[in-house]
Amino acid sequence: MSRIAATFTALQARGRKALIPYVTAGDPFADATVDIMVAMAKAGADVIELGVPFSDPMADGPVIQKASERALARGIGMGQVLAIVREFRRHDERTPVVLMGYANPVERYGVERFAADAKAAGVDGVLVVDYPPEECEAFAALLRDAGLDMIFLLAPTSTEQRMKDVGRIASGYVYYVSLTGVTGAGHLDTTAVAAMLPRIRQHVKLPVGVGFGIRDAATARAVAAVSDAVVIGSALVQRLEACERQGVAAAAADFIGGIRAALDS
Numbered sequence: 001m002s003r004i005a006a007t008f009t010a011l012q013a014r015g016r017k018a019l020i021p022y023v024t025a026g027d028p029f030a031d032a033t034v035d036i037m038v039a040m041a042k043a044g045a046d047v048i049e050l051g052v053p054f055s056d057p058m059a060d061g062p063v064i065q066k067a068s069e070r071a072l073a074r075g076i077g078m079g080q081v082l083a084i085v086r087e088f089r090r091h092d093e094r095t096p097v098v099l100m101g102y103a104n105p106v107e108r109y110g111v112e113r114f115a116a117d118a119k120a121a122g123v124d125g126v127l128v129v130d131y132p133p134e135e136c137e138a139f140a141a142l143l144r145d146a147g148l149d150m151i152f153l154l155a156p157t158s159t160e161q162r163m164k165d166v167g168r169i170a171s172g173y174v175y176y177v178s179l180t181g182v183t184g185a186g187h188l189d190t191t192a193v194a195a196m197l198p199r200i201r202q203h204v205k206l207p208v209g210v211g212f213g214i215r216d217a218a219t220a221r222a223v224a225a226v227s228d229a230v231v232i233g234s235a236l237v238q239r240l241e242a243c244e245r246q247g248v249a250a251a252a253a254d255f256i257g258g259i260r261a262a263l264d265s
Contacts, residue, residue: 003096003124004149004172007046008207008228017224017263018173019044020209021256022100022233024051024067025084026076028240032248034087036240039249041095044260047173049127049231052081052101059129059153059177063234067241078109082121089122098125098151098172111139115146125149125172133165140169153177154200156192163203173207175231176200178214178223190219194226217262224263232259 001009011018021040025033037048053071057064085097099118106114106128118126126148131139133152140150149172154163156177166174178193193210200208210223211231220230236255243251 002147002149002172003094004047004098007096008173011046012207012228017227018046018207018209018229019220019256019260019263020047020049020098020211020229020231021045021236021252021259022049022051022064022211022231023240023252024053024064024071024237025081026053026071026074027067027237028070028243028248029245030071030074030076030080032245033084034091035249036252037084037088037095037097038091039253040256041092043253043257045095045256047096047098047124047229049098049100049233050081050085051233052078052099052105054102054105056104057102057129061234063238063241067237078105078114082117082123085118085121085123093122096124097122098127098149099123100127101129103128103130111142115142115148119146119148123148125151127151127153127175129153133162133169137169144171149173151175154204156196158200160199160203163200167204167206170204170206173209173229174200174204176208176210176227177212178210190222190226193223197226217259220259221262221265230259230263 053068053076057068143150151172152166152170154176207228209229209231210227214220214232215235224230239255240248
């Protein structure tokens with residue numbers, strides 16, 4: 001059983017929902033990401049999505065776009081991202097790490113090399129935003145052979161066929177994009193999310209996490225009522241952007257601790 005599957009199994013046995021924060025590797029300080037990840041795990045994060053900086057992050061709103069730009073300016077590429085995961089594993093062997101990003105950095109690194117090096121670094125799953133399931137079965141198989149989960153996005157516009165394709169290929173969990181927009185948008189409709197998830201579950205037998213537009217404890221709690229996991233990114237990245245280096249890990253822990261308490265209440 002993968003670390004991601006084991007985490008969701010344990011949470012379900014305890015009646016808890018997964019909290020999955022997203023941070024961009026190398027932001028807001030190149031040497032702070034491991035500290036932030038460790039702090040979030042201690043504060044109640046169940047899975048950590050680590051963003052691979054990319055120059056044209058099409059699904060990301062201005063907050064995460066700027067985070068990627070800052071990280072790239074500091075020289076953070078795939079090699080540095082994997083080094084961050086390796087260092088994190090020196091402190092935490094339990095919390096799953098999912099790399100989230102785009103096809104270009106993966107393909108530039110080399111897909112076979114990426115799968116092998118990601119596994120060796122301690123990565124548990126990969127979400128490539130612009131890899132639709134019908135076009136990446138070989139890549140998903142490569143990851144599966146390396147013991148890595150392939151995680152896919154679904155959206156309000158996803159067809160029944162797309163859901164079936166995701167259900168056939170995906171492992172770990174599925175990330176439902178709660179709105180037709182970019183990360184950080186502020187018009188989350190929890191009623192629409194609640195209506196969509198049963199349709200997804202007809203075709204996908206994995207846990208379903210919901211993200212995009214979740215900014216605070218109230219929206220996180222509302223989404224957790226109908227999903228298996230809550231994914232929160234832009235609100236966290238924006239908070240960390242305003243921090244000094246010495247306070248960034250504590251700020252991450254404080255924010256994640258507040259969301260965790262809301263989910264458990």
